[in-house]
Amino acid sequence: MSSENIYSFDRRLLARMTGALGDDKTIGKICADLGQVFGEFLPDLLHSETGLDLTIGYAGFDTGLKSELIRKLGDGVALSDCLLRNWCSDFTISCDSPAIIAMMEMLLGSPADSIEEPRPRNLSGIELDVAAIVFEKVAGVLKSAVNAAGGFEPIVGKAYNAEGRAAADKDAEDVYAACVNITLGVGPVLSTFSILVPQQTLLKTTIVFPKGIGQARRQKTAWAEQVEQQVRRSMVELQAHIKLEALTLAAITQLKPGDVIPFHDPKDVRVDVKANGRDLYVCEFGRSGARYTVRVKDTHGTEDELLQHLTR
Numbered sequence: 001m002s003s004e005n006i007y008s009f010d011r012r013l014l015a016r017m018t019g020a021l022g023d024d025k026t027i028g029k030i031c032a033d034l035g036q037v038f039g040e041f042l043p044d045l046l047h048s049e050t051g052l053d054l055t056i057g058y059a060g061f062d063t064g065l066k067s068e069l070i071r072k073l074g075d076g077v078a079l080s081d082c083l084l085r086n087w088c089s090d091f092t093i094s095c096d097s098p099a100i101i102a103m104m105e106m107l108l109g110s111p112a113d114s115i116e117e118p119r120p121r122n123l124s125g126i127e128l129d130v131a132a133i134v135f136e137k138v139a140g141v142l143k144s145a146v147n148a149a150g151g152f153e154p155i156v157g158k159a160y161n162a163e164g165r166a167a168a169d170k171d172a173e174d175v176y177a178a179c180v181n182i183t184l185g186v187g188p189v190l191s192t193f194s195i196l197v198p199q200q201t202l203l204k205t206t207i208v209f210p211k212g213i214g215q216a217r218r219q220k221t222a223w224a225e226q227v228e229q230q231v232r233r234s235m236v237e238l239q240a241h242i243k244l245e246a247l248t249l250a251a252i253t254q255l256k257p258g259d260v261i262p263f264h265d266p267k268d269v270r271v272d273v274k275a276n277g278r279d280l281y282v283c284e285f286g287r288s289g290a291r292y293t294v295r296v297k298d299t300h301g302t303e304d305e306l307l308q309h310l311t312r
Helices: 011-017 024-050 066-072 097-107 125-146 222-233 249-253 303-310
Strands: 054-065 077-084 088-096 176-186 189-198 239-242 270-275 278-288 291-299
Touching (some): 024 125, 024 176, 054 066, 066 088, 066 176, 066 189, 077 125, 088 125, 097 125, 097 176, 097 189
Antiparallel strands (some): 054 176, 077 088, 176 189, 270 278, 278 291
């Protein structure tokens, strides 16, 4: 057989023949059933865990190659790569950043009517901690809905910003997937979270409505406390600013290595400590052994106010 008689096989046709690509009607029915499960069970589940009134609703689906679907989500989203044994070895959960920002503000005490619509942006490390917990709860409902054999728990990957997603392996085959979109209302903020699943997996899935997910509502629970504890454990870079004696512009331009600039304060040297561009403490300069130190003298607000400043 000569090379002239060899033709490339249509990719979509091959995927349809091998069960890796379904028609929109079939995929849409599965996505709608999954969206109904989330709409029915996730609000009570999240309320029981956070004390927040959240609204959940199915918002349709999209199909295409998985890489294209993730690219269409944009940059202002957080992602997590997940797997659930005996169901899917590679699915992705995403959430728009405004929902995570608003949720964290409310968990830290801000009333819903004081929250303004945040602009989509990269999440900070602390906010990604909150996103990770949201992803775990979404994955938990998904696990119950797909009823995978063996009762294994989903493995939820570390939350990361979309722009930090690693480049796709050139040797790995891109798969046809479905993106299930679900609205997430947090106070006045309406965002979307999505679940991206290979169509080959969805076509083999029968959605079931889990029992016993709903729990008695309470104002503050272990999940909210877990968020607070994660926030408190997050590392924050501090910066100390010391006021120096004023110099003329001419003197400044003549400075060279070895020159000394005195502190402005003659005795106890005042140091302003900041984090994330915000004033936190008024300190005095000191020394402990071979290390220079600052001693806290006053604060710029209460503990709750400092938490609010540091997490924005």
